[in-house]
Amino acid sequence: MKKRFSLLAVALTALLLCISCNSKPKIQVADDESIVYFCKDITPENILKLYEALGVKQEGKIGLKVHFGEEGNQNFLNPELLRPLVEKVHPTFVETNVLYVSKRRFTDSHIALAKEHGFTFAPIDILDAEDELVYPAEGLKHFDKIKTGSHFANYDAYIIYSHFKGHGSAGFGGAIKNIAMGLASPGGKMAQHAEAFPSCRNANSCVGCNRCVQQCPAGAITITDEGPVIDTSKCIGCAKCIAECPLKIFTPGKGADEEVFLERLVEYAKVLSEKKPMVYINVMDNISKSCDCSGKAPAPFMEKVGAVASTDIVAIEMACHQLTALKQKTEDAFKDVNGISGLGQVEYAYKLGMGNKKFVLVDVVTGERISLEDAVK
Ligand code: SF4
Ligand code: SF4
Secondary structure (H helix, E strand, O other), X not given: OHHHHHHHHHHHHHHHHHHHOOOOOOOOOOOOEEEEEEEOOOOHHHHHHHHXXXXXXXXXXXXXXXXXXXXXXXXXXXXXXXXXXXXXXOOEEEEOOOOOOOHHHOHHHHHHHHHHOOOOOOOEEEOOOOOEEEEEOOOOOOOOEEEEEHHHHHOOEEEEEEEOEEEOOOEEEOHHHHHHOOOEOHHXXXXXXXXXXXXXXXXXXXXXXXXXXXXXXXXXXXXXXXXXXXXXXXXXOOOHHHHHXXXXXXXXXXXXXXXXXXXXXXXXXXXXXXXXXXXXXXXXOOEOOOOOOOOOOOOOOEOOOEEEEEXXXXXXXXXXXXXXXXXXOOOOHHHHHHOOOOHHHHHHHHHOOOOOOEEEEEEOOOOOEOOHHHHOO
């Protein structure tokens, strides 16, 4: 009787302690599962809640990888969603210059466009503004080196904040693509998209200004009577000539096939995510079939789904793939509109040991598990 009374007392004390500290029972997951936090309402407060739920203490200089949106793009995420997170963490917005000729190809005009688009409440750093940083890579199928911007090394940790939406060549673009293309230098972008050296289009329109020759760090370009000729044995694939030519004669070379392109993305994401600690937030809103690099992207084809966060890049991408499919009542929402399944990214990332495909979805507002079906209701 006495023993039963003391067990009851212990249980009551535990209950009272639990109530007084307002703690929730810890979500248990299996070894091959990861937690993905979810919120249905995409608000600035909930974006901060998602980050805090991860329980990761990021210290030092934090890079917040965003996408500023191409000029004319109407679907990129409203920067105001990030304001509470920025006020809490004091990160720097980080991006890299793009491969094609646009305002986002050059650092000054890229930063000016970012500010026009509302990214005014944190410093902005274009990681390849000064130089390229090359990391050696081992044991990968496609790369023995990975090219990012030299400022990448200046940060202690990264928050990878991604607009989960369609992409013409990758099926969808989420965290993997935001690291792979989003943190690559233009030369790194070209290496993923295409052959490692540019092609010349309408070469005979060359006016012989010599700007490409002067900018080429490898001495790989000769101007002939027929226009520029690239010595591919010298070319290092930096893509500087693409930006330099006023007539846009240089273009990325022949594109990689679909499967190879997806694998290349994953290999870039793997190497860079192993260099610095990263956490991931994906926002499923304004979901068009095309990405935010489109100057005029098609209108969104799917309703708002919600936002998710995880420390596991494979789990978060799988969660977004499944949530968007359920929302559209289909197997693969992006294969339906782009003819390519982004799931290839997830499968290859899993194969490379980057995370778990299985996940437990937790509502960040209630702290309770939530089913995929309830999440998309
Ligand atoms: S990609 Fe770079 S190295 Fe190759 S030709 Fe162009 S400027 Fe020269
Ligand atoms: S920059 Fe363009 S136009 Fe000028 S020399 Fe090179 S290829 Fe010709």
